[in-house]
Amino acid sequence: MAHFSKPAEGSWTEHFKLGTAPVDYSDSTSAEHYELERDAIFRRTWLQVGRVEQLPRKGSYFTRELQAARTSVIVVRDSDGGVRAFHNICRHRGNKLVWQDFPGEEVSGTTRQFTCKYHGWRYGLDGTCTFVQQESEFFDLDKANFGLVPVRAEVWEGFIFVNLDNDAAPLLDYLGRFAKGIDGYPFGEMTQVTKYRAEVGSNWKLFIDAFAEFYHAPILHAKQAVSDESKKLMDIGYESLHYDIDGPHSMQSSWGGMAPPKDESMVKPIERELRSGLFGPWDRPIEFELPAGVNPSGHKAWGIDSFLFFPNFMLLLWAPNWVLTYHYWPTSYNSHIFEGTLYFVPPKTARERLGQELAAVTFKEYALQDGNTLEATQRMLEAQAVREFPLNDQEVLLRHLHKTAGEFVSDYQRTR
Amino acid sequence: MPTTLPSDFQDLEKYSDWVLFTESERYSKRLSSSMDEMQEFYDAAFPRIDAALSYLDQHDLNALPEDANNLLYLYCSLVNVSFPVEVWRQPRVPDSGAASMDCIVELKP
Numbered sequence: 001m002a003h004f005s006k007p008a009e010g011s012w013t014e015h016f017k018l019g020t021a022p023v024d025y026s027d028s029t030s031a032e033h034y035e036l037e038r039d040a041i042f043r044r045t046w047l048q049v050g051r052v053e054q055l056p057r058k059g060s061y062f063t064r065e066l067q068a069a070r071t072s073v074i075v076v077r078d079s080d081g082g083v084r085a086f087h088n089i090c091r092h093r094g095n096k097l098v099w100q101d102f103p104g105e106e107v108s109g110t111t112r113q114f115t116c117k118y119h120g121w122r123y124g125l126d127g128t129c130t131f132v133q134q135e136s137e138f139f140d141l142d143k144a145n146f147g148l149v150p151v152r153a154e155v156w157e158g159f160i161f162v163n164l165d166n167d168a169a170p171l172l173d174y175l176g177r178f179a180k181g182i183d184g185y186p187f188g189e190m191t192q193v194t195k196y197r198a199e200v201g202s203n204w205k206l207f208i209d210a211f212a213e214f215y216h217a218p219i220l221h222a223k224q225a226v227s228d229e230s231k232k233l234m235d236i237g238y239e240s241l242h243y244d245i246d247g248p249h250s251m252q253s254s255w256g257g258m259a260p261p262k263d264e265s266m267v268k269p270i271e272r273e274l275r276s277g278l279f280g281p282w283d284r285p286i287e288f289e290l291p292a293g294v295n296p297s298g299h300k301a302w303g304i305d306s307f308l309f310f311p312n313f314m315l316l317l318w319a320p321n322w323v324l325t326y327h328y329w330p331t332s333y334n335s336h337i338f339e340g341t342l343y344f345v346p347p348k349t350a351r352e353r354l355g356q357e358l359a360a361v362t363f364k365e366y367a368l369q370d371g372n373t374l375e376a377t378q379r380m381l382e383a384q385a386v387r388e389f390p391l392n393d394q395e396v397l398l399r400h401l402h403k404t405a406g407e408f409v410s411d412y413q414r415t416r
Numbered sequence: 417m418p419t420t421l422p423s424d425f426q427d428l429e430k431y432s433d434w435v436l437f438t439e440s441e442r443y444s445k446r447l448s449s450s451m452d453e454m455q456e457f458y459d460a461a462f463p464r465i466d467a468a469l470s471y472l473d474q475h476d477l478n479a480l481p482e483d484a485n486n487l488l489y490l491y492c493s494l495v496n497v498s499f500p501v502e503v504w505r506q507p508r509v510p511d512s513g514a515a516s517m518d519c520i521v522e523l524k525p
Contacts, residue, residue, distance in 0.1 A: 194439075195521035223510045226503065270498035273465055341521070350472035350488055356523055357495045361439070364517050365499055365509040372515035 004239050004255075004299070012243045012396040022388035023402055028203035029382045033409070034333035040412030041311050041405060042068040045248075046154070046161040046174050048313035048327065050075055053158070053191055054108065055083060059125060062108035063088055063098050068204075068330040069164055073151050074098050074114070078125040085153035085162045086127050090116040091146040097123070114148075123148050158187050159313075177246045178307050181293015182317070189286060190323055190343035194360050196367070197339050202374035203381075204312060204328040204336040205401060210370050211306070211314060211326055212397040214238045214254060220373060221366055224278075229266040242297040243396055248310035248404045250397045253296055256303010256319050276355035278362045279303060284321045285345035285352065308397065310404060321345070324363070334378050340367055421490065422483045424471060428464065431457045434493035435486045439519035442496040447507050454497040454507070461494045478525055485525065 007015035014020065027033055049064045061076035072088035074097065090097045095118040100107050113130060114123045122131035127148035132141065152163045154171035156179055161171050172179065200207060210216065218233035225233065242253040260275065260282040261267050271277040294317055295302040307315045314326035323343040330336045342360050347353040380386075391399050420432045434457060436442045446454065461468075468487055475484055500507050 192523060193521055194519065194523045196517045197520050198515070198517040200515075220511075223504060268498065268502045269462070270495060270502060273462075274495070338517075340517075344523075346524075347477060349469075350477060350491075351469045353477060353488065353523070353525070354469070354491055354495060357492050358498075360519075360523060361496055361499070364519075365512075368509050368512040368515045368517055371517070372512045375513075375515075 003236075004241050004297075006393075011393045012240075013391075013393050013399060016243075016245050016396065016400065018396065018399045018403060022390045023399055024388050025381050025402075026384075026387055027402055027406055027409075028205055028378070029333065029384065031333045034203075034330065036409045036412065037330070037405065038068050038070060040409045042066070042164075042330070043070065044163075044165040044168060044408070044412070045311055046163045046168070046171050046309075047311075048159055048161050048309065048325075049073070049085075050160045051158055051187075052083065052155060052160060053188075053193075055160075057110065059110045059112055060108075061098070061111060061114075063106050064162075065104065065106055066162075066329070071151075071164065072096060073162055074148075075153060075160060075162070076125055083153050083155055083160055084126065085151040086148035087151055089149065090118065090121055091129060091148065092116065092119055092121050092132075097148070121146075157183065157185065175309060176249060178244075178249055178251055178293060178309070181296075182291050182307070182315075184291045185294070185317065186286070186288055187323065187343070189345055192344040192346040192356065193341060194356075195339060195341040196360075196364055197337060198367070198371055199331075199335065200338050200371045200374055201335055202371075202378035203334055204330040205405060206374050206377055206381075207326075207328050207336065207338055207371070208308065208312070208314070208401055209395075209398045210374060212250070212252070212308060212401060213395045214240065214252075215392065215394040220369055224362075224366065224369075226266065226268060232266070238394060240394060241299045241302065244296060245397075245400055248408075249308060250310075250400050251296075251305060251307040252397060253299075253305045254303055255299065255301040270358060274351065274355045274358050276358040278359070278366065280318045280320045280322045280359045281344070281352065281355040282320060283355075285348075286321060288321070308401070310401075311408075322359075334382065338367070338371060340364075420483065420486045422471060422487060425464065425468065425487055428461055428487075428490065431460060431490065432486070434497075435490050436493055437489055438522055439492075439496075442493045443519075445493070446496050446500065449497075449507065451500065451505060451507070454501050458494065458497055458501040461490065462498075465491065465494070480525065488525070 009015045055077040063074050065072050073085050074088045075085045078084050088097050097114055120133040124130050129143040129146040215238050222230045240252045240254055244251050256279050264272050275282040294305050303319045305317045312328045316324040325341045327339040328336050344356050
């Protein structure tokens with residue numbers, strides 16, 4: 001095959017010195033190991049929780065349930081226009097501060113202050129405790145000592161991150177070379193958003209695995225394409241243009257021949273009509289120069305870059321100038337919540353709007369196949385009849401993910 | 417009978433139960449419809465798509481009159497049923513079992 005060149009070592013896997021032995025997947029089948037991951041990974045790394053557009057004005061806020069990190073956070077636009085985050089807990093007696101009707105569900109809105117439902121304690125947008133009900137009944141209580149507990153919040157290119165570790169390096173240092181290479185991408189223009197959410201019965205890393213390799217795409221999704229196109233894709237198989245690794249983060253760069261396709265007879269009638277599909281709307285809504293870190297191989301067949309910012313934020317930049325993000329939020333060793341969010345430039349015509357609809361629904365249908373397959377994988381991994389699995393060179397990023405996650409756990413065990 | 421679609425599109429009025437404003441409603445209706453029902457809707461609406469898009473583009477997309485807005489969402493449903501009609505021959509994507517995925521933020525308008 002070999003349609004695209006590989007590093008001098010002969011493979012990406014050897015180039016990144018990741019070893020070529022089969023990989024042990026017992027990191028995905030154990031409740032004990034997951035408990036370690038919660039503290040070692042999810043309480044110590046920068047977690048991407050939202051966009052600045054979700055906080056349009058002073059007092060705008062949203063909550064995020066970070067079950068893996070054992071907390072819920074409030075993210076709010078303060079009076080000075082800054083973004084702050086707090087643990088979502090009232091300092092009086094531990095009630096969850098911001099929620100509506102269902103204590104486990106996320107909420108958003110705009111407020112001048114946060115008021116606890118239980119005994120009416122109030123907090124300003126900067127977290128200061130401003131009111132205590134029947135304050136004189138307390139003993140030597142100084143409100144200044146009872147502000148909300150802050151969580152570190154920092155912003156990169158409009159993406160809001162929080163970190164529960166007060167000793168962690170700043171966000172930009174953590175995100176490293178890949179984020180620098182994307183700086184300047186016009187995320188702020190892509191305010192037409194749709195978001196999907198699914199509960200998936202697998203370990204969180206298995207869904208990252210599924211989206212960190214495209215080796216599966218011509219097979220698992222064969223029934224999505226018209227049959228001639230499907231057979232062609234299967235015969236070709238999949239090869240990436242480029243892989244790269246930077247610390248705990250990784251990326252792959254892929255061709256994307258379907259936006260627009262070379263041969264329009266190979267796509268479905270609705271795709272031809274709306275000029276859109278899995279790779280997004282075929283026609284670029286805006287033109288801009290790609291930042292230097294995008295399409296690193298400079299290939300003319302480039303279609304998509306997919307970055308994994310460890311642990312659970314995937315950022316996909318598509319050639320037709322739209323953006324897709326994935327998040328994988330663990331809820332147990334064998335379950336997680338998957339979120340897929342699509343960002344487009346707002347449509348100017350009905351054709352553009354329907355093209356976006358087609359891209360979004362196509363994404364959903366593919367993701368349903370992926371998510372359902374993961375449950376099948378999880379079940380058999382747990383049977384433990386087989387523990388080690390051969391990963392090929394197009395699965396190099398999976399090898400890196402499981403190695404990285406394992407190292408976070410072993411480092412944590414060493415230091416505690 | 418009250419009409420929901422612009423007068424140029426009265427031929428599609430019998431499919432007005434496909435005027436649904438959220439992705440989850442469109443998807444649910446797809447799952448509860450037979451292939452014959454979806455084929456009929458598709459066969460009627462698909463050939464009219466260029467006319468519908470031209471009609472809609474006479475208006476500001478973000479300030480569509482009610483009947484035009486209904487037409488837009490009728491065609492969002494056409495997008496949803498195109499998958500089973502054009503390829504799968506079944507309402508659900510193959511190999512997806514009971515898997516579900518909820519749209520929690522909708523495209524606009």
